[in-house]
Amino acid sequence: MGINYFTPQYEVCRDPKKCIKCKVCMRQCANEVHSYDEELDMMVADDSKCVDCQRCVSLCPTRALRITKYKNEFKENANWTQQHITEIYKQANTGGVLLSSMGNPVPYPIYWDKLLINASQVTNPSIDPLREPMETRVQLGSKPQKLEFAEDGKLKTKIAPHLELQVPIMFSAMSYGSISRNAHESLARAAEELGTYYNTGEGGLNEDFYQYGKNTIVQVASGRFGVHVGYLSAGAAIEIKMGQGAKPGIGGHLPGEKVGEDVSKTRMIPVGSDAISPAPHHDIYSIEDLRQLVFSLKEATAYTKPVIVKIAAVHNVAAIASGIARSGADIIAIDGYRGGTGAAPTRIRDNVGIPIELALASVDQRLRDEGIRNNVSLVVAGSIRNSGDIVKAIALGADAVYIGTSALIALGCHVCRSCHGGKCNWGIATQRPDLVKRLNPDIGYKRLINLVHAWDHEIKEMLGGMGINAIESLKGNRLMLRGIGLSQKELDILGVMHAGE
Ligand code: SF4
Numbered sequence: 001m002g003i004n005y006f007t008p009q010y011e012v013c014r015d016p017k018k019c020i021k022c023k024v025c026m027r028q029c030a031n032e033v034h035s036y037d038e039e040l041d042m043m044v045a046d047d048s049k050c051v052d053c054q055r056c057v058s059l060c061p062t063r064a065l066r067i068t069k070y071k072n073e074f075k076e077n078a079n080w081t082q083q084h085i086t087e088i089y090k091q092a093n094t095g096g097v098l099l100s101s102m103g104n105p106v107p108y109p110i111y112w113d114k115l116l117i118n119a120s121q122v123t124n125p126s127i128d129p130l131r132e133p134m135e136t137r138v139q140l141g142s143k144p145q146k147l148e149f150a151e152d153g154k155l156k157t158k159i160a161p162h163l164e165l166q167v168p169i170m171f172s173a174m175s176y177g178s179i180s181r182n183a184h185e186s187l188a189r190a191a192e193e194l195g196t197y198y199n200t201g202e203g204g205l206n207e208d209f210y211q212y213g214k215n216t217i218v219q220v221a222s223g224r225f226g227v228h229v230g231y232l233s234a235g236a237a238i239e240i241k242m243g244q245g246a247k248p249g250i251g252g253h254l255p256g257e258k259v260g261e262d263v264s265k266t267r268m269i270p271v272g273s274d275a276i277s278p279a280p281h282h283d284i285y286s287i288e289d290l291r292q293l294v295f296s297l298k299e300a301t302a303y304t305k306p307v308i309v310k311i312a313a314v315h316n317v318a319a320i321a322s323g324i325a326r327s328g329a330d331i332i333a334i335d336g337y338r339g340g341t342g343a344a345p346t347r348i349r350d351n352v353g354i355p356i357e358l359a360l361a362s363v364d365q366r367l368r369d370e371g372i373r374n375n376v377s378l379v380v381a382g383s384i385r386n387s388g389d390i391v392k393a394i395a396l397g398a399d400a401v402y403i404g405t406s407a408l409i410a411l412g413c414h415v416c417r418s419c420h421g422g423k424c425n426w427g428i429a430t431q432r433p434d435l436v437k438r439l440n441p442d443i444g445y446k447r448l449i450n451l452v453h454a455w456d457h458e459i460k461e462m463l464g465g466m467g468i469n470a471i472e473s474l475k476g477n478r479l480m481l482r483g484i485g486l487s488q489k490e491l492d493i494l495g496v497m498h499a500g501e
Pocket residue numbers: 014018019020021022023024025026043059060061062063064065
């Protein structure tokens with residue numbers, strides 16, 4: 001037997017004075033970390049299997065458990081960190097690509113945290129959202145350059161189909177397959193009650209979810225899983241996925257073990273087969289090709305649904321968005337490099353793409369400069385963590401945001417970044433029936449509603465503080481932002497002044 005080069009990442013600390021040997025941790029851990037040693041009459045743990053999902057810590061009735069970083073340290077080296085060395089061991093063992101999930105965890109700058117929001121003082125008085133009406137409804141879709149009216153006062157201009165959101169927040173694309181049925185149901189029901197939208201992702205739409213169609217965005221990705229005319233017609237809008245923030249430039253892979261009966265029926269693929277979506281759409285190699293798909297989808301749905309084109313934030317994102325805005329698309333969704341995923345090659349997730357804040361500012365500016373900003377609405381995604389991030393996104397030019405990871409956290413996710421293993425102990429990123437049932441959609445959807453209501457209220461308070469009573473008046477209003485600790489180049493791209501100016 002070869003040498004085991006690995007040291008565990010985490011250490012399970014159990015207080016023997018508190019442990020009552022109830023075995024809850026053993027039953028709850030799908031990674032089989034905990035076991036009961038009959039000879040020693042005590043609970044023991046295999047640290048090497050722990051992914052730090054915190055399920056056992058949360059459910060231990062006596063608070064006997066704590067997960068800490070494993071204290072063993074390799075010789076200090078700023079270049080060859082323990083992580084770099086361990087990853088080489090892994091690849092030398094397997095010869096395989098390293099897989100990860102959720103968003104990019106590398107400590108690149110987070111621009112949301114380097115932007116500060118304005119507030120009224122003395123002139124332009126602030127508004128109290130508890131006493132005065134405050135509008136956070138948003139319409140997404142292509143807007144006409146000007147309105148024409150007939151002599152009788154009726155509108156002559158034909159308005160393109162729109163999405164109406166009661167809050168400026170939608171739930172990001174997460175496929176049934178990458179997340180569980182109960183997670184999907186929680187999102188669908190919450191979207192319906194909130195008056196917003198959730199997104200099927202690339203996994204098709206299970207027939208049980210057609211009832212939520214008017215709050216559903218159906219996605220068409222390169223694999224075209226589950227796409228048929230009934231599916232396209234079932235949703236309120238259609239999203240063409242060209243790219244995803246967590247893995248720009250590559251396709252997707254849902255392992256066969258996650259493709260059970262129900263997922264196979266929804267995706268229209270055999271049970272147990274890997275669902276591999278190619279990196280490109282094999283019919284799109286130019287903006288003209290994209291335009292053909294946009295209009296094929298509009299034709300298939302009798303021009304009743306807005307079409308969204310989703311792209312990853314990459315180096316020349318403004319030029320790409322400019323092309324998309326001329327393709328007939330109604331909405332552009334831009335996903336930043338911190339966007340989550342059920343599975344991605346680690347190197348891609350951690351090294352490819354750009355921050356959503358910079359991408360958004362440059363896209364909004366380019367579309368304005370070219371006089372085509374009204375052709376499309378902009379929706380941004382990729383680690384929106386709180387209502388402050390949303391207010392900053394709107395001020396930088398977004399019409400609305402997508403939230404994915406935040407929504408999963410509301411459902412109980414502890415961001416252990418192990419979704420690709422399919423053994424999510426919180427019942428979210430798994431298809432194992434015993435784990436799926438741990439997430440109760442009756443509770444899950446209420447938690448999502450609570451989160452969005454709380455954020456909507458906070459957005460209203462921040463708007464009121466700025467003396468603004470409608471979110472539309474904040475859109476692209478970069479004077480409401482100031483940068484802190486940013487270089488002149490960064491300030492120029494963001495289009496904001498430095499704090500103190
Ligand atoms: S759940 Fe807590 S009390 Fe129960 S066996 Fe595990 S550590 Fe001990």
